[in-house]
Amino acid sequence: MELDCRDDRKTSFHNGAYDQPAFERISRKVVRIRGINLARQVLRSAGFRQAGFMAELASRFTRSSGAPVLFQEGEAHRKQRSATAPFFAPKMVATRYRQLIAEKSARLMNDLRSPGHADLDTMGMELSVAVTAEIVGPTDSSQSGLSNRLNSFLADKDRESVGTLANSVRMALAFYRMLRFFFCDVMPAIRSRRALGRDDIISHLIDQGYSTREILTECITYGGAGVATTRELIVVAAWHLFDSPDLRKRFLDSDETGRIVVLEEVLRLEPVVGALYRRAEQDMVLNDSGRTEGVTAGTLLAIDIRAVNADPAAAGVCPHRLDPDRQIQDHRLPRSLMSFGDGPHRCPGAAVALQESVIFLEQLFRIPGIRLARTPTIASNLVVESYELRGAIVTCI
Template sequence: MLSERATLQQQSCPHQAESSTSDQTAKGDIAAVLKIDSFAAAREVLRSADVRQAGFNAELVSRFIGRAHAPVMYQDGEAHQRQRSATARFFAPRVVATRALMEATSRTLVERFRAAGRARLDDMSLELAVAVAADIVGLTDSSRESMALRLNRFFSATPGRHGTFATVGNVVRGQLRTLSFYLFDVRPAIRARRLNPREDVISHLIAEGYSKREILTECLTYAAAGMATTREFIVMAALRLFERNELRARFLDADEPERMIILEEVLRLEPVVSVLKRRAARTMALETDAGPMTIAAQTLIEIDVGAANRDEAAAGPCPHQLDPDRVRAPKAAASLMSFGDGPHRCPGAAVALQEAAIFLEQLLRVPRLRLERPPTMTINPVSTGYELRDAVIAVG
């Protein structure tokens, strides 16, 4: 099995835990690390103005880069809100050109697969995610296939080896891969947009006075957030649809909005990023099931996304089951916390759902399609999310 969550989905309706981690932690007013696994408390923290980003090595990035012109993922407060507002138009999923790209790229990938008779699902999903994210960001002046290979090498976790030489070797390889991404993908895009600005993120950053190094850092951030996570989500959604014939049939018979609801329900149970971290910028109050509590300034708050998504108060009865028809908490997304919440909610959530719906609809209509080999799963230490590799699909 890929995960314990997949096993839980098959159970009729497991009993809920009598108390959550957040309730247990709430008995003390001050903690160096506060763990939260209830939906309401998680949403309150993520929407609070009293916390700052602490996940994805945010504090390390802040130490070396500083707050000025830091990637938007690592900004907070007014600067973050201003950047999100300025770039929101690039992530509108109804943009005709973006949808046309999703459909054309999906069609190309599926036709190539049908001709070959066999393919790796994670390679196909990465190529799609790179094509869509690159168009939004503005990385369109190099080969998409080559860029996908470069980014795959960049984000692939190497086997854990210890010692000075291994550490130095990892650092050198990381720097070389970053340099390769800059020279072959980022620099050509910057040059092209200085001459001819377009409606994309890089053109916006140039207009804002970002340096080449800052644009590179931003591009790497978007690559991680928009390409790597979407890749994993598409593979996981495909696996769940392969597992359940009735759900797969419903997905193919549905219109696009209903397909997205099915995909969001998969993502609720299998969030790509399993932990969201925030640092309390000042002393703050938090309402929990056990009553109000005080969180001391500088407390690290870790939100268990999977547990919050399976909180019965938010997900409804039998929260461990995959049920697209479930009734959820008011004003809650169908995927609950899987795209985050508050100011740092993933700006590309709608784009990721749309491209997954378009690609999987085309792929699953291939006659005699089958999953030949399930993927292996590892955990990325930076994103705390799963990585699914070597899933092979075949025809016949």
């Protein structure tokens, strides 16, 4: 029987590039990783530290002891992850946040029914901002304003400009966006929580003695990551469900666990974060199925998540086909493979993002006559080296 090895990816910028090496030296100090085994070694090793996404911002605006948890390493990172773990624990998601997600999703569906149409990524943004604000703490400002300010950190369209003037303008805009977020959203939350603490991350950071600057950086990190992952997952998963009646029927006929299986396979195929970066702190040797590769201290390792998630060693046969029944070769790996990272820095909000998306999409596809009137446009997001899906219009007329 001939296998159906079709390519179901909707967001790939590199269709057809299947045979690239698992380990590639881009230059003397830059390496590209595309194999699952090498990626796990790098992400789980204490010999590499975080690099890339907002690392320069963290080092510039915080002392090392007060750096965002995303950029901490070793014992400091372990302690902070343990302290903040309750905010993202499955039990907390199922109790405290579930009702918020369901109620916010219901309001968004009512807003859709009234005119009979809506922008899907705007709906996803509103939901993810509401949930992220509840977890992190900037709830003392208007949600629409908070949404715009968080989005400004992710949608920096000036990053492709080059030159001294362009860099100066970019830095000025980044500083303006940061100040606006601080004074409109973060500082009001800090004031109110210093007067009366709440069960959120800002309150926790105040108790830990973090400065206002360090709390700001943490809020940008958590806020940006939480909003970006969920919004794009909602849109890309909805796109697949609209285009495949069989997949949509399976999703709606399944229980919540089964629906999450569908979303994890979508996320494996279409990871929202396309690359993770680590920098070697010492000379290291990686083992690629018996073949050793040396990495010198200071080397930047770019882990290509799209390629890693399509490595047959993990995904099995036909890795570019969307298949919720896919058997992941290594039982230690989640069905989404490296889409939420791996090791000590694996995304703490994975359960939240999946729960938000499942509840939202289940409510969306229960609306009679719901259809995708316009498919989204695909752009590249240079912040997370992946895709942005904008302009998807759903109707129920």
